[in-house]
Amino acid sequence: xxxxxxxxxxxxxxxxxxxxxxxxxxxxxxxxxxxxxxxxxxxxxxxxxxxxxxxxxxxxxxxxxxxxxxxxxxxxxxxxxxxxxxxxxxxxxxxxxxxxxxxxxxxxxxxxxxxxxxxxxxxxxxxxxxxxxxxxxxxxxxxxxxxxxxxxxxxxxxxxxxxxxxxxxxxxxxxxxxxxxxxxxxxxxxxxxxxxxxxxxxxxxxxxxxxxxxxxxxxxxxxxxxxxxxxxxxxxxxxxxxxxxxxxxxxxxxxxxxxxxxxxxxxxxxxxxxxxxxxxxxxxxxxxxxxxxxxxxxxxxxxxxxxxxxxxxxxxxxxxxxxxxxxxxxxxxxxxxxxxxxxxx
Amino acid sequence: xxxxxxxxxxxxxxxxxxxxxxxxxxxxxxxxxxxxxxxxxxxxxxxxxxxxxxxxxxxxxxxxxxxxxxxxxxxxxxxxxxxxxxxxxxxxxxxxxxxxxxxxxxxxxxxxxxxxxxxxxxxxxxxxxxxxxxxxxxxxxxxxxxxxxxxxxxxxxxxxxxxxxxxxxxxxxxxxxxxxxxxxxxxxxxxxxxxxxxxxxxxxxxxxxxxxxxxxxxxxxxxxxxxxxxxxxxxxxxxxxxxxxxxxxxxxxxxxxxxxxxxxxxxxxxxxxxxxxxxxxxxxxxxxxxxxxxxxxxxxxxxxxxxxxxxxxxxxxxxxxxxxxxxxxxxxxxxxxxxxxxxxxxxxxxxxxxxxxxxxxxxxxxxxxxxxxxxxxxxxxxxxxxxxxxxxxxxxxxxxxxxxxxxxxxxxxxxxxxxxxxxxxxxxxxxxxxxxxxxxxxxxxxxxxxxxxxxxxxxxxxxxxxxxxxxxxxxxxxxxxxxxxxxxxxxxxxxxxxxxxxxxxxxxxxxxxxxxxxxxxxxxxxxxxxxxxxxxxxxxxxxxxxxxxxxxxxxxxxxxxxxx
Numbered sequence: 001x002x003x004x005x006x007x008x009x010x011x012x013x014x015x016x017x018x019x020x021x022x023x024x025x026x027x028x029x030x031x032x033x034x035x036x037x038x039x040x041x042x043x044x045x046x047x048x049x050x051x052x053x054x055x056x057x058x059x060x061x062x063x064x065x066x067x068x069x070x071x072x073x074x075x076x077x078x079x080x081x082x083x084x085x086x087x088x089x090x091x092x093x094x095x096x097x098x099x100x101x102x103x104x105x106x107x108x109x110x111x112x113x114x115x116x117x118x119x120x121x122x123x124x125x126x127x128x129x130x131x132x133x134x135x136x137x138x139x140x141x142x143x144x145x146x147x148x149x150x151x152x153x154x155x156x157x158x159x160x161x162x163x164x165x166x167x168x169x170x171x172x173x174x175x176x177x178x179x180x181x182x183x184x185x186x187x188x189x190x191x192x193x194x195x196x197x198x199x200x201x202x203x204x205x206x207x208x209x210x211x212x213x214x215x216x217x218x219x220x221x222x223x224x225x226x227x228x229x230x231x232x233x234x235x236x237x238x239x240x241x242x243x244x245x246x247x248x249x250x251x252x253x254x255x256x257x258x259x260x261x262x263x264x265x266x267x268x269x270x271x272x273x274x275x276x277x278x279x280x281x282x283x284x285x286x287x288x289x290x291x292x293x294x295x296x297x298x299x300x301x302x303x304x305x306x307x308x309x310x311x312x313x314x315x316x317x318x319x320x321x322x323x324x325x326x327x328x329x330x331x332x333x334x335x336x337x338x339x340x341x342x343x344x345x
Numbered sequence: 346x347x348x349x350x351x352x353x354x355x356x357x358x359x360x361x362x363x364x365x366x367x368x369x370x371x372x373x374x375x376x377x378x379x380x381x382x383x384x385x386x387x388x389x390x391x392x393x394x395x396x397x398x399x400x401x402x403x404x405x406x407x408x409x410x411x412x413x414x415x416x417x418x419x420x421x422x423x424x425x426x427x428x429x430x431x432x433x434x435x436x437x438x439x440x441x442x443x444x445x446x447x448x449x450x451x452x453x454x455x456x457x458x459x460x461x462x463x464x465x466x467x468x469x470x471x472x473x474x475x476x477x478x479x480x481x482x483x484x485x486x487x488x489x490x491x492x493x494x495x496x497x498x499x500x501x502x503x504x505x506x507x508x509x510x511x512x513x514x515x516x517x518x519x520x521x522x523x524x525x526x527x528x529x530x531x532x533x534x535x536x537x538x539x540x541x542x543x544x545x546x547x548x549x550x551x552x553x554x555x556x557x558x559x560x561x562x563x564x565x566x567x568x569x570x571x572x573x574x575x576x577x578x579x580x581x582x583x584x585x586x587x588x589x590x591x592x593x594x595x596x597x598x599x600x601x602x603x604x605x606x607x608x609x610x611x612x613x614x615x616x617x618x619x620x621x622x623x624x625x626x627x628x629x630x631x632x633x634x635x636x637x638x639x640x641x642x643x644x645x646x647x648x649x650x651x652x653x654x655x656x657x658x659x660x661x662x663x664x665x666x667x668x669x670x671x672x673x674x675x676x677x678x679x680x681x682x683x684x685x686x687x688x689x690x691x692x693x694x695x696x697x698x699x700x701x702x703x704x705x706x707x708x709x710x711x712x713x714x715x716x717x718x719x720x721x722x723x724x725x726x727x728x729x730x731x732x733x734x735x736x737x738x739x740x741x742x743x744x745x746x747x748x749x750x751x752x753x754x755x756x757x758x759x760x761x762x763x764x765x766x767x768x769x770x771x772x773x774x775x776x777x778x779x780x781x782x783x784x785x786x787x788x789x790x791x792x793x794x795x796x797x798x799x800x801x802x803x804x805x806x807x808x809x810x811x812x813x814x815x816x817x818x819x820x821x822x823x824x825x826x827x828x829x830x831x832x833x834x835x836x837x838x839x840x841x842x843x844x845x846x847x848x849x850x851x852x853x854x855x856x857x858x859x860x861x862x863x864x865x866x867x868x869x870x871x872x873x874x875x876x877x878x879x880x881x882x883x884x885x886x887x888x889x890x891x892x893x894x895x896x897x898x899x900x901x902x903x904x905x906x907x908x909x
Contacts, residue, residue: 242454246454247473251445341463341511
């Protein structure tokens with residue numbers, strides 16, 4: 001009494017679905033990026049007058065004169081005499097076609113030149129912070145969930161809520177004070193003065209490592225605490241699911257079972273937090289970098305905003321937003337790889 | 346066949362006791378349970394919800410969820426080489442018991458979807474057991490897994506091995522579970538309600554598969570179920586449990602034909618009762634198709650945005666005082682159809698002509714405003730889930746009074762009296778009126794749902810799987826109540842169910858649904874005794890017969906949809 005041939009229930013081509021998902025996701029990013037660039041441009045346009053009228057007023061106040069030809073050329077260059085959407089188009093097409101972000105009004109240098117080196121450090125700092133958060137939050141969250149209502153769990157919970165409540169800048173100030181006063185450490189910046197402009201070498205790398213851990217800790221600790229709580233809650237949801245019993249009935253050891261099934265499942269919602277952790281790290285970095293005088297884009301952005309250096313500020317906002325969009329795409333793609341169900345939606 | 350094999354048992358459980366400490370006291374979930382399992386034989390543990398049957402089965406593998414713990418008894422497992430071990434004495438997290446799990450005793454569970462991980466490929470989940478117990482290498486493992494998938498009759502095993510569970514149907518998932526359990530050739534298979542979540546035709550396939558594998562491998566099977574029909578079809582021996590205690594134990598034929606214990610007798614009685622027409626319906630004049638139909642549905646059609654034709658050209662009619670059964674398997678569109686009749690869903694095609702109390706006919710499908718509101722007073726619904734369909738924050742009196750208040754039919758003292766009368770009518774003590782739903786049992790909650798449905802004196806009630814969530818002993822009581830109310834109030838019912846026995850018990854006519862269409866309609870006796878459509882024949886032959894002397898499933902017929 002063998003069963004009759006059964007119809008195939010399979011949904012074909014899961015791998016094709018993954019490629020389709022990634023393509024779709026990239027396609028969706030385009031309108032987001034356009035919207036972001038419009039917002040950044042609006043910020044550039046917000047102050048009354050334009051960059052050139054500010055420039056001329058500035059020069060005139062110093063008793064200098066600007067040649068009519070130069071002004072006309074600059075107006076032509078930025079399309080300042082044209083309707084606003086043409087100006088936007090010129091700004092965006094210059095960025096996309098030539099990588100030209102305009103000129104920093106305050107520093108009188110191309111924006112690209114000003115931000116490039118700092119953007120690298122910002123990016124590095126963000127990546128290091130993310131690694132720090134993830135590498136620590138996952139194991140701590142697991143322990144907190146598996147030993148629910150134990151002393152460990154309560155201590156972790158207390159610490160997490162405490163750290164969530166402490167503002168970044170305060171933590172930065174206090175830790176710098178403590179480290180320099182009681183431990184005699186050189187704090188602030190990412191390098192000791194003698195290495196600041198030196199070429200990369202092992203000694204410089206070591207100096208960098210000695211400096212970078214503190215900003216990483218300060219920027220990351222808030223998000224770390226949030227992630228621990230999320231990991232704990234996710235895992236508690238998964239620990240008593242029927243598939244855990246199934247795995248136990250196979251004869252799997254408790255540790256292997258924990259890591260292979262519930263932890264693996266609990267990681268999925270954690271991956272999607274990448275989308276908001278990244279902006280949190282980037283904006284947290286701005287304040288902390290000012291306090292700790294780090295050579296990143298944060299202090300630059302703050303100064304640009306204060307001095308109405310709008311091409312610089314707009315470019316920075318645009319770049320940070322683009323990085324966030326890219327981070328979100330990466331987290332979506334990671335999630336699709338980690339969870340086959342997402343691919344078929 | 347009824348005598349256990351003379352050889353020594355594979356597993357011998359003596360005086361097993363499992364306790365669940367709660368805040369205030371200790372619940373004895375399993376109390377002094379003993380049984381033996383023999384090679385090639387099937388023991389069915391049967392009982393209603395809360396009887397401790399599932400906990401007993403899990404105790405054998407020491408996988409009872411905390412805070413449950415085994416507090417007494419022994420469980421002697423005898424290996425083929427003659428050595429034996431008392432599982433009850435092993436550390437639940439230790440190596441010794443892990444070596445038994447999956448290797449010598451394997452288990453399959455009720456919900457194949459949630460019992461398998463959705464993010465691991467099925468091949469990996471099956472192969473894992475081989476790695477744990479035999480340390481088998483990857484390539485060798487893959488070969489064995491494909492062989493196992495072929496053994497459980499999964500089509501295209503070379504491809505299926507790399508699929509995920511959500512790409513399979515319910516029956517296929519359960520086959521994956523079985524393949525996983527069989528990986529190490531266990532000497533004992535524990536099956537915990539493995540077919541409860543499946544349709545009857547799929548259930549028949551899975552039961553046949555387990556039987557075939559049992560014959561091939563000679564393993565013992567411990568089968569947990571609440572369905573006496575399944576017990577009669579597959580059991581060699583039966584253990585009847587009630588509130589953690591063994592009520593009766595014996596060969597299947599004795600349990601069904603000469604039960605010794607009162608509880609067993611009651612259980613068998615309520616099952617057998619549902620095998621024929623209800624007593625209060627046997628002598629009743631058959632309801633003739635009246636010329637002025639209460640409900641006349643013609644060519645009803647609903648297509649979901651996904652393109653699925655959930656309801657496809659359905660026509661049916663209900664006379665005053667009649668009960669129409671709608672039977673079908675999951676996905677047949679029976680629930681969707683019922684919801685179209687109440688305008689929960691808007692059907693795109695057809696007419697739903699409903700004759701109101703004053704004799705006027707309204708097309709419910711297109712009715713608007715006051716017309717629709719008044720029709721909804723005359724057509725009510727009873728739902729499947731008695732927990733989910735009652736608001737937990739309202740008292741029973743509030744729940745029953747709500748439709749009366751909405752229809753502005755009564756208020757103040759009169760409302761109270763109406764509620765009390767309704768509660769009495771459905772067999773609830775009006776003194777319980779201030780209690781909340783959680784204080785009632787499943788059967789009582791369903792009575793509350795019925796009282797709410799009849800509060801505004803409707804003329805048609807649509808009951809969607811109204812008894813499916815209830816234990817079998819409560820099922821016939823509920824159906825009897827519904828028929829009593831039918832006679833008192835002149836109600837008509839549309840009774841939607843996947844369970845042919847409840848349809849046969851109370852319905853005058855029945856419509857069989859398959860993939861959005863009605864394939865057969867007729868008097869219940871005619872359809873059940875001489876089905877015309879091939880699908881109805883297949884459906885009926887797949888239903889387990891609660892009589893071990895007349896096992897039905899062995900020569901059931903299968904329905905293959907003609908090329909479409």
